[in-house]
Structure formats: structure tokens, C-alpha cells
Amino acid sequence: xxxxxxSPSATVYAQDCVTTLAGQVLVNGFTNGPATKAAFxxxxxxxxxxxxxxxxxxxxxxxxxxxxxxxxxxxxxxxAGTRGSNNGSGVQAQFDTPSGIAIAPNGDFYxxxxxxxxxxxxxxxxxxxxxxxxxxxxxxxxxxxxAVRFNSPLGITxxxxxxxxxxxxxxxxxxKISSGGLVTTLAGSxxxxxxxxxxGPAARFNGPVGVVLDDQGNLFVSDSFxxxxxxxxxxxxxxxxxxxxxxxxxxxxxxxxxxxxxxxxxxxDRRNDLFxxxxxxHVIRKISTDGNVSTITGRAGVNGPTxxxxxxxRLFNPYGVAVAPDGSLVVADAYNELLRTVVAPFxxxxxxxxANGSATLxxxxxxxxxxxxxxxxxxxxxxxxxxxxxxxxxxxxxxxQDAAASQTPQRIYRVVLAP
Numbered sequence: 001x002x003x004x005x006x007s008p009s010a011t012v013y014a015q016d017c018v019t020t021l022a023g024q025v026l027v028n029g030f031t032n033g034p035a036t037k038a039a040f041x042x043x044x045x046x047x048x049x050x051x052x053x054x055x056x057x058x059x060x061x062x063x064x065x066x067x068x069x070x071x072x073x074x075x076x077x078x079x080a081g082t083r084g085s086n087n088g089s090g091v092q093a094q095f096d097t098p099s100g101i102a103i104a105p106n107g108d109f110y111x112x113x114x115x116x117x118x119x120x121x122x123x124x125x126x127x128x129x130x131x132x133x134x135x136x137x138x139x140x141x142x143x144x145x146x147a148v149r150f151n152s153p154l155g156i157t158x159x160x161x162x163x164x165x166x167x168x169x170x171x172x173x174x175x176k177i178s179s180g181g182l183v184t185t186l187a188g189s190x191x192x193x194x195x196x197x198x199x200g201p202a203a204r205f206n207g208p209v210g211v212v213l214d215d216q217g218n219l220f221v222s223d224s225f226x227x228x229x230x231x232x233x234x235x236x237x238x239x240x241x242x243x244x245x246x247x248x249x250x251x252x253x254x255x256x257x258x259x260x261x262x263x264x265x266x267x268x269d270r271r272n273d274l275f276x277x278x279x280x281x282h283v284i285r286k287i288s289t290d291g292n293v294s295t296i297t298g299r300a301g302v303n304g305p306t307x308x309x310x311x312x313x314r315l316f317n318p319y320g321v322a323v324a325p326d327g328s329l330v331v332a333d334a335y336n337e338l339l340r341t342v343v344a345p346f347x348x349x350x351x352x353x354x355a356n357g358s359a360t361l362x363x364x365x366x367x368x369x370x371x372x373x374x375x376x377x378x379x380x381x382x383x384x385x386x387x388x389x390x391x392x393x394x395x396x397x398x399x400x401q402d403a404a405a406s407q408t409p410q411r412i413y414r415v416v417l418a419p
Contacts, residue, residue: 017417018297018313021054021330022067023338025305030061030080031073035339038073040065043332043339044099045112045155045210045265046320054322054330055109056339057098064098064111064122067339076109077128085116085135093128095120096135100156100265102164110164112153119153119166119177132183140171140190148183150175151191155210155222155265165219167208174208174221174232186219187238195226195245203238205230210266212274220274222263229255229263229276229287242287250281250300251293258293260285264319267329270396275329277318284318284331284342296329297342305336315340326367327396343369343417350413357406363415365393370418373400375411390418 022035029039041060048054054067055076063078077093084094096115103109109122110131118133132148139149151170158164162179165186173188187203194204207225214220219232220241228243242255249259261280268274274287275296283298297313304314318340320332329342343366352359361373370392374384387402405411 017309017343019307019341020305021339021341022071022073023333023336025336025338028060028337030058030063032065032075033073035067035071035073038067040337040339042319042334043337044319044334045101046322046330046332046339047101047103047109048322048324048330049103049107050325052325054324054339055101055103056320056332057101057111059097059099059114062095062097062115064095064101064109077122077126083115085113085118085130087120087128087130089128090126099154100167102156102158104158104162105160110156110158112156112166114152114154117150117152119150119156119164131181132177138170140168140173142175142183142185144181144183154208155212157211157213157219159213159217165211165213167211167221169208169224172205172208174205174211174219187232187236193225195223195228195240197239199238200236203230203232209264210277212266212268214268214272214274216272220266220268222266222276224262224264227260227262229260229266229274242291242293248280250278250283250295252285252295253293255287255291255293258287265321265332267321267323269323269327275321275323277321277331279317279319279334282315282317284315284321284329303335305333305338307340313340313342324366326369327364328366328369352405356403359402359405359411359413360399361402361413361415362397362399364396365398367393367396369393371398372416372418373402373413374416375402375413377411384414387413 028041031039044057044059046056056065064076078095083096086094099114100112111120116135117138138151141149154169155167164177166175172193174186176186193206196204209224210222217234221230227248231241248261251259264277264279276285281300282303284296298315303316306314316335319334331340372390373387
């Protein structure tokens with residue numbers, strides 16, 4: 001049950017709700033079919049398309065998998081259990097430990113093929129090609145095509161104009177690939193690690209993993225071994241956005257005092273709130289636009305596979321995180337070999353109209369989910385009363401009015417997920 005409890009004229013935060021979407025707990029393997037019967041092997045990054053289909057870099061199976069909205073898991077590209085670098089259509093292609101995946105505005109996929117040190121493309125027809133790098137050859141070279149060199153690229157994201165951004169982790173760099181295929185260095189110095197802020201080559205990284213863009217063109221990077229989240233502005237200025245460089249731990253609060261432990265992939269929602277797979281802490285964190293860090297789900301330092309609500313859920317080295325079209329999160333819970341769905345804690349606001357005595361409740365929600373507003377007139381053991389029927393969310397914010405709010409000195413409300 002998801003709930004928020006408060007008196008009039010207040011804003012509070014409800015708790016999380018976590019369910020298992022696909023996979024079997026601690027069962028690593030390769031099985032397609034119904035989601036609950038499927039098996040994965042260290043699922044890494046994942047991404048959702050506009051209608052809610054999921055695509056996963058199933059790293060140790062060396063394939064790209066999909067979970068359809070019908071709940072069926074299938075293979076998009078690659079040969080399960082076979083490392084290689086062959087291009088081709090669908091299962092004719094081969095990958096080596098793919099770890100990052102992004103979807104372009106036109107529907108093409110881009111994959112960080114980590115073990116091959118290359119960037120691959122999966123077209124709308126399912127054909128896999130290598131767009132940058134030479135398989136099996138690591139190093140650092142800018143340019144185009146096969147002349148380019150990467151070193152264990154991880155996270156990848158794509159801008160609205162088709163520009164790709166890559167966390168070139170082994171080189172301690174953030175690289176950029178233009179829509180025409182030209183690879184350049186956006187920030188960092190090749191093979192020089194550190195935590196320095198600065199412009200372009202003056203900045204330093206230490207094992208960058210996840211990359212994601214906000215709607216202003218700022219790029220956020222999970223700088224894993226620095227235990228920080230970095231921000232790169234469109235003009236190349238790198239700053240430490242959240243966390244303390246070189247200091248791991250778990251602390252919520254302001255970005256300047258928060259602590260992380262080996263953050264992995266990142267996701268951005270439509271409000272520009274940033275979600276972090278804080279893998280070393282076994283939790284999912286949120287960095288709001290006002291610079292506050294909170295724990296969305298999981299318990300820091302405690303791993304497990306438990307589903308649940310109100311803080312009961314547990315994760316085990318979560319790596320990938322994506323925002324689904326309905327506003328919920330999907331997490332690649334890597335060591336549990338699962339994909340999990342997370343309805344994140346939502347903001348719930350109550351405003352009382354002094355003129356007519358009514359009250360209006362407004363809350364963030366996941367599109368397609370059903371919510372029920374309930375109330376009671378005293379904080380006691382009595383049951384809750386439904387305020388009308390349940391409501392199915394059609395937008396990211398839903399409102400409900402209580403015309404009789406003034407009938408008691410203090411009416412108490414909650415919002416729960418309904419069937």
C-alpha cells in the first residue's frame with residue numbers, strides 16, 4: 001500500500017512500491033518466453049520505448065533482449081552465450097558483454113559493446129552494424145569508423161539531434177559521436193583519472209558509467225569510482241553535481257553533502273528529476289531539480305530480492321534504471337538476475353479553500369495506475385473511508401476535491417494504489 005498521511009495545507013511524500021517484472025531470483029541463464037519464466041545473466045543497462053516495450057543489454061549472455069508490453073521476453077540481437085563481433089541481422093550478430101543501450105528518436109538502438117571496445121547500431125530492421133571502433137582493439141583515437149578507439153565503453157545516451165554520448169570508462173573520458181559519425185572527446189583526459197572539475201580536457205573522471213541528458217542539453221554522468229554524479233553543460237563545463245569525490249557511503253539530503261557508493265546507470269524523467277542506480281548501496285536514489293537527494297527504494301547496505309511497499313523492498317547491486325512511459329521506473333537488478341518495476345514515492349499536496357471549506361488534493365502519479373483517496377476524521381484505530389471511487393491516472397498529476405473538508409476540525413487523508 002502506498003500512502004501519505006497529513007493534515008490540511010501540507011506537502012508530503014508517499015513510499016515506494018516494488019514488484020518483479022521479469023526473471024527468476026538468483027537464477028542466471030538464458031530463457032525467453034513469459035516474463036516470470038525468463039532467465040537473465042547480469043542484466044545491465046535498459047531502455048523503454050514510447051509504448052513501454054523494454055530493451056536490455058543482457059551483458060553476460062552477450063545479447064540484447066526485449067520485454068514486450070505483453071510480458072514476453074525475446075532476443076532482439078546476438079547469440080546467447082557466444083562472444084563475438086559479427087555484424088548481421090538479429091541472432092546472426094554477436095556481441096561481447098554489451099553494457100549500455102540507448103534508443104534514438106527514429107527508433108534505432110545504439111549499444112556500447114564493452115568487451116569489443118566498439119559502438120554498435122541496431123537498425124529498425126534488426127540489422128547490427130559497427131559504427132565506431134574496431135573489435136578487440138582498445139585505446140584512444142578520435143575520428144570516424146574503424147579508425148576510432150575506445151576502452152571498455154559503458155553508458156550511452158542519444159540527444160534529440162542524434163548526437164551520441166558515451167562513457168568511455170577505461171579511458172576516463174566522455175566521448176561524443178555526431179550524427180555524421182565523427183567521434184570527439186567532450187570531457188576528460190585520456191587515461192588520466194581524478195576528480196577535477198573544469199572545462200573539457202581539464203576535467204578528470206574515475207570510472208564513468210552512466211550518462212543521461214536533461215531537456216536543457218546538460219549531460220549527467222555517474223562517476224562511479226569517485227562516488228559522485230557529475231554535470232557537463234553544453235559548453236563543456238564539468239562540475240560535481242552530487243556526492244563527495246572519493247568518499248563512499250549513504251547519506252540523503254542536499255547534493256553537497258549526499259554520499260553514494262559506486263553509482264551505475266542514470267535515468268531522467270519528464271520533470272528533469274534524476275534517478276541513480278546506486279549499486280554499491282543496493283538502492284535507487286533520486287536527485288530532484290532543487291538539489292535534494294532521496295532514497296526511492298531499497299535499504300542501504302542490505303541486499304535481497306524482496307518485493308514490497310513502504311520501504312520493504314530489497315535490491316542486489318542494481319545497475320540499470322529507466323523511466324517507463326507511465327512514469328514508473330524499471331530497474332535491472334543485476335545480481336538478483338531480475339527486472340523490477342518501481343512506482344516511485346510521489347509528492348502529495350493538500351490545499352484548503354477557506355472560502356467554501358473544500359480541499360483539493362494533488363499528487364504525482366504513474367499513468368495507467370489506479371489510485372484511491374481515503375480519509376478519516378481522527379488519528380485512531382478506526383477504518384478509512386473512501387472519498388468517492390478510485391481514479392485511473394491519465395496524466396502525471398491527478399487531483400481530487402473533498403467538498404466536505406470543513407465538516408471536521410482536522411480531516412486526515414491518504415492515497416493508496418488501487419487494483
